[in-house]
Amino acid sequence: MSVPIVTIFGGSGFIGRQVAQRMARAGWRVRVAVRRPDEAGFVRPYGFVGQVEPIQANIRDEASTRAAIVGATAVVNCTGILSPSGKQTFEAILDEGPARIARLAAEAGVTSLVHLSAIGANPDSASAYAAGKGRGEAAVLAAFPNAVILRPSVVFGDGDSFFNKFAAMARLLPIVPVVAPETRFQPVYVGDVAETAARGAAGTLPAGIYELGGPEVVSFRDIMARILKITDRRRLAFAIPPGLARIPAGILDFVQRITGGLVANTVVTNDQITLLEHDNVISGKLPGLIEVGIVPTAMEAVLEDYLYVYRPHGQFDAITDSARNLRPRT
Template identity: 60%
Template sequence: MAQHAPLVTIFGGSGFVGRYISQAMARAGWRVRVAVRRPNDALFVRTYGVVGQVEPIQANIRDDASTRAAIQGADAVINCVGILYKDGKQTFEAVQNHGATRIARIAAEEGVGNFVHLSAIGADPESKSDYARTKALAEAAITDAFPGAVILRPSIIFGSDDGFFNRFAAMTRISPVIPVVGANTKFQPVYVDDVADAAALAAQGKAEPGVYELGGPDVETFRELMVRMLGIVRRRRLLLAIPFWAARFQAKVLNLLPIFTLGLVPNSLLTPDQVKLLEVDNVVSDGARTLEDLGLTPRDMDAILESYLYQYRPQGQFTAMTESAKVLK
């Protein structure tokens, strides 16, 4: 890879969304630094480009020195780091507020040309959820430190290795019941490649500074999304709506896991903070700038979900053949 090609540092570039952004930047001809805490676990990113184009490096966004080392010499910086639950020192404040702010501040000090931050729809400094509150605090601090920043707020993101549809589809293999917390809460799922394309455009200076809310063409309730998933995996399961009061109690019990296991097992199943998030609709707000303002047309779920959820069908890839055979009998 030519050394004069522009360089982007992507914090969290080996995660679910980050790896798609890394690929998008490599396709655009950029050299890519994938900044992660454990680079040995991210060696697979090297396959995203030609030899030497994409490289994982060590960085901890809770530390000034390693963050600065990862940013130095970069033409653009993208921050994809986020967490859904607390795990040791990886708290919402440390990662999503102070960590994101540190990246933006150092990027400005190092003269980086473009800065892109992945936030979330629902970011609100007054939110009861620590996740949403710290996302909002980071947005404000980033805008102060780097006024030309582009902030992307996606709704729930789907794709072949997502943690949403895959999680519930896997549940259908072992459980006759699918619990649904916030059955009537609305979501606007957005395809991971659309989010990656938006981030890549912004990193290349092809987006006006400011906030963009990213959602797909479909707005559906949690229950409707589960019905859609069940139709794709060809399974009948009872969808059990869990009242918020019951979900809050369940989450408090599950929160004892780290205590009883001396911190070895975090509560990644259902936390009180996640219950608070599920109480609020997760859709693009009226008047917000969207994917269309970036020249992108959001892709719907139909064909894409089918392309990776088929593996959860009773006969997997042979389900369609089995169904056809039944018709011929």
């Protein structure tokens, strides 16, 4: 009996690598399809020798995408960008890329397709990101009606781009800006998202759209307070209305455009501000982690494990605090 193959596009990324580990543990041969496979060698130890292999594929390119899919039983698309840069546009990565993957997967006779989307995906959204995600979902379902589509809220875990970003800002800045502080999120653990994707790839989930959120709904203000507490930073979290935040965001967006992406806007884009004007929580109208059979992981169980590096003394922070209380011998 041959070993089934799964192709994971974006398999070396934050969520993709977690999916790759789970598929390898389940006995699958794993193709980690990435643009630069020479930088993805770290995925090989996820399985036995030859079980997990990084391969070259660019979802903007028809030939390499097809080659990555041929012979696979399942395909998982974890590719995505938070802001456009150069040829990596929202249209190319969030819209056209998923459409290409789904079409070629159907042509190749792939059994299971999992597509990673996001809460708020809507082709009519005022946000270019959310609209691209919405168009991508529609294209996937048109080409592969039995696909499993996952819509997570903001994802947390070691290597995330949300909690790490603000923890890093708190380490450097005396005042931390918080745009739209009352916007609500339902942070979901990367391991829970990856486990759901792995089950979808294995064919154990019914086709359809799933909304993935954690056990808590919290405001952006509350999230920032937790980050400051965990990192032991005394900082002023300064609330900024979205309208005011658009001024510096627009300047940074303009600089990125005129430099062709050489100077990237890694702070906040106008499109991200548009997203922040809307809550990022599950609707309750679609199945989620509970229906999948996964108990959502709480932030408290994970955040400290990787945010401790942003403390003034890192892993020695508690020891340093204790040392201050020691009295010299007389």
